[in-house]
Amino acid sequence: MDVGELLSFKPKQNPKRDIADEEGESEVERPGKKQKQFLTSNVKPSQRSSATYVAPPVVEAPAKEELLKLLEQDENNEGLDETSLKRMILNFDKRVLKNQELRVKFPDSPEKFMESELELHEAIQLMHALATVPELYTVAVEQKFIPTLLGLLSHDNTDISVAVVNLLQELTDIDTLNESQDEAAVLIDALLDQQVCALLVHNLERLNEAQSEEADGVHNSLAIVENLTEIRPEVCLQAAQQGLLSWIMKRLKAKSPFDANKLYCSEILSILLQGTPENRQLLGEIDGIDILLQQLAIFKRQDPKTGEEQEMMENLFDCVCSSLIHVPNRDRFLKGEGLQLMNLMLREKKMSRNGALKVLNHALSGESGRDNCTKFVDILGLRTIFPLFMKTPHKLKRKGMSAEEYEEHIISIIASMLKSCRGSQRSRILLKFTENDHEKTDRLMELHFKYFDKLRVIDAQLQRNETDEEDEDEIYLKRLEGGLFTLQLVDYIMMEACASGAASVKQRVLHTLNLRGGTVKTIREIMREYAGNLGDGSESEAKEEEKQHILQLLDKF
Template identity: 60%
Template sequence: MDVREVTRFKPDMMLKPAMVQEEVEDDDSFESQAAKRKLARKRAQEMARAADLERAYEEERRAKYPRLGEEGGDKLSAEYQEQIDKMMDKVEETLDDTGVKKIILAFEKKALKNQETRIKFPENPEKFMESEMELHDALQEMKNLATVPDYYPIIVDLNCVPSMLGLLTHENTDIAVGVLDLIQELTDVDTMNESEEGAESLITALVDNQVFALMIAAFDRLDESVKEEADGVHNAMSIVENIVELRPQVAKDAAEAGFMTWLIKRLKEKVPFDGNKLYASEILSILLQNEPANRQMYGELGAIDSLLQQLAYYKRHDPNQQEEFELMENLFNCLCSLLAEKDNRDRFLQGEGLQLMNLMLREKKKSRSGALRVLDHALSGSEGAQNCSKFVDILGLRTLFPLFMKTPKKSKRAGVTIDEHEEHVVSIIASLFKNCTVGNGATKQRDRLLAKFTENDHEKVDRIMELHEKYSAKADNADSKIRREMKVLGEEFSDEEIYIKRLQEGLFVLQFVDYIILEICSSGASSVKQRVLQILNLRGGSLKTVRDVVREYAGNLGDREDENTSQEALVEQEYLQSLIDKF
């Protein structure tokens, strides 16, 4: 079993950017809403193109043919229909390599002609206006290449990519916007997936020719108050998303080319909420999620304080619309990603991020679920030790334990399920026990944490045992489900597959719950352990079930003989074994 993958497992701790699908589940989750919105954008673009084509047909008909019923109308109606049929056949005709080359060469000629006329008549727009209109038409014609991704290598071989990207610096922003629209269609993920070879060749050519840096340079000339230019910025971000989705390793290249800096600046702008601000938050989340270098760069740019300031607005204000709620969730996702780096945790602590998250928990706004998720990331692991101590010092336990005792109503959880809420809360408490230790100089904080389980006639012990029963049942059901699946499929799952399935079905939370039970029994007041034993006896449970869960958890942290097992994992494994022996 690859223990590195298993020990890093944390189901659904961070909302991931939604993938575009032809069918999206009808639910209220953030992932589903984002997927629906992306699919809607794609369909809207297709409808817009169809509408433009229909308008062109109608204008040509009115210019060439009289209305039906007027003089000559009946005689020409058949001719008109024939012309329409021919036009539709032409549009639907599948391009071959010859047709692709003709389109590319026509584009190159018109681009060159426009460049020559602009150089020849720089002060006389009337002289180059016609060539500019022809170039714009050629860009529209180039969109037909998006229907034949198998021929993308021809685009690369004919050196068309540098010509397209060169037009991003064109004096006429309409041309630059047209190029962004073209590249967005060529890099559409659904289109690219139709041809692996075509996608690889085009992406390589775009990246090698500095597509990211050229788009950033184009942004300086685009005015987002103009709809067409705002659409151009939106298409540029879509290009980044498409390329990174198909080749994740270029996320670092995009950030280094200036996209990280531009996204930070764009999100800081105090302008009315708009679609591009939402999309900017999505792209930032994508660039940060799986690239450590980008997370480190973001922290070094001093932008964590800026991110906290943007989130601070939602401390006392709920988003006004669903799209703004998605923006808020994206910002929380960005913060969760950033906290994977130790240096960023220090910056988060210094920027009073813990205090902000604690206030959000108290205010009971829609930001509460996001704040809970951020705290889970900030306090986890040995790198969260300082944050754990500080969280107790700022009276965070007073805010956290009411959420532990009672899960908020659905309207107050902002789309988070009961299980997700309980997972975050239990994970935070487990992190506090792991990091508030004598060795970390947090004896007082640990004592305050243990004291919580003796308050109000041990009500928190009753609650942790209630969660033990709930998630034990879930784990048992998962075992039965796995056995049925193997029987139906007629095949055996590997130990790793079985373990991960069980984690997903409730074992993950149960491990934290039972770990907390061991901690409070071994380090807390004697009355705590008596209460635990009493409840186990009443419900037909046993100490063995608790020990077995934690023993399995410890066993999957690593192996001393495995050189890939971290020292931190081995120390935790040894500590867990000592707790089991005491219980």
């Protein structure tokens, strides 16, 4: 090829690659960067024929400034000390004051105070840095930060009050409080002095949970109460008296679909009732028993749809059990047809059956359960309870409850009815032990041997691990948990049936004892121990009468 040919030579023109083809090829990415993918399905063929350069998105100046500001804040948080905290609080106070002044000056012109409101919101966000340094809580309290902050819970703009709630939730986080307990105590004292629970309830009443931010504000408000009660159990009473109990009952009663806040309300209610007798009394006075029964009635014929809804149902059952410790609430439970609801739940065999058993056990127990025991027999409760006594359901049907717990509740209910019922109701119970060739007496003996064998194993373990440090009460409690409590109730029912029932019942009991190598002596020892530990509770007179009754049964046996 000569020089002329070389100069005139042109390389063969290849057609430009289609963008769709390029997407199929693997590209080498730069380390630390993600390749952006651009959708091309809507691009016309004529547009795809020419490759176009797509410029990366440009960060505008205001966005840049915001990013730099956030980075600067993060750097400042790392080194937050007393001086910088005081400067932050001073800035916070100025923003609060400025917003208040503009709101008073221009009440009908939101555009005049909107900028100050944004600045105030930003100042609240900056204060989250304090939660990372709980050692400085004392400084914040000394600078009168808490009264100013809590004052914003009643701010006209709920965005501001919700931001304050979020900050308080972070400041009172249980892990943070445990890091610096002395400083945390100062913070909690300051919050309680300003009646934080009352302010939270006032704010809760105006929040609209249809908006996600305000729904989060409700959740965080309840979290603050939970955090405070975990550190200071006495806050349970203060919170209830300052309106939280009434608000929770109103929230549970509201005809709204199940959500996380409804679940959280049931959890907080359970905490408020668990160890505070005054709250149980207050619940009864505000018709709380009826509201709880109405909420539980939803599950009498249908199971909870989710695990969270099941948890709420269990919390509500626990709340009813706690409330029944207060004696006047048992009468409210009776008048509110709580027994009929529990009886129906047992018959329907849904998930609510376990909770219904627990509630029935609480409602019928003790001297104060006498009226409920009589009513339960009258509403044909024996037809429900004795089939459950005869056969413990399979573990899948009593989900969440062991066979031992299940049997304990059933036996406790029957024992309570025998203790409390008189006349025809008592005769109907005793008659059950002669039905179908004494099948219920045989079941009673089966349970006696089952729990007697369990107790022997526990006694052998305690004997092997015996130490001088354990006193008699501790050992007795371990034996009760190991099966002694259920065994005592089984033997009590057995003695009642033998003493007051048909003569054939006692003959069947003695015959079964002889067949299986049992003795009357062991039953006497168990019941003497049971009688010996009665009479120390609050109902001392009633317990003393029961003790004498058991000793009389022993003489007859």
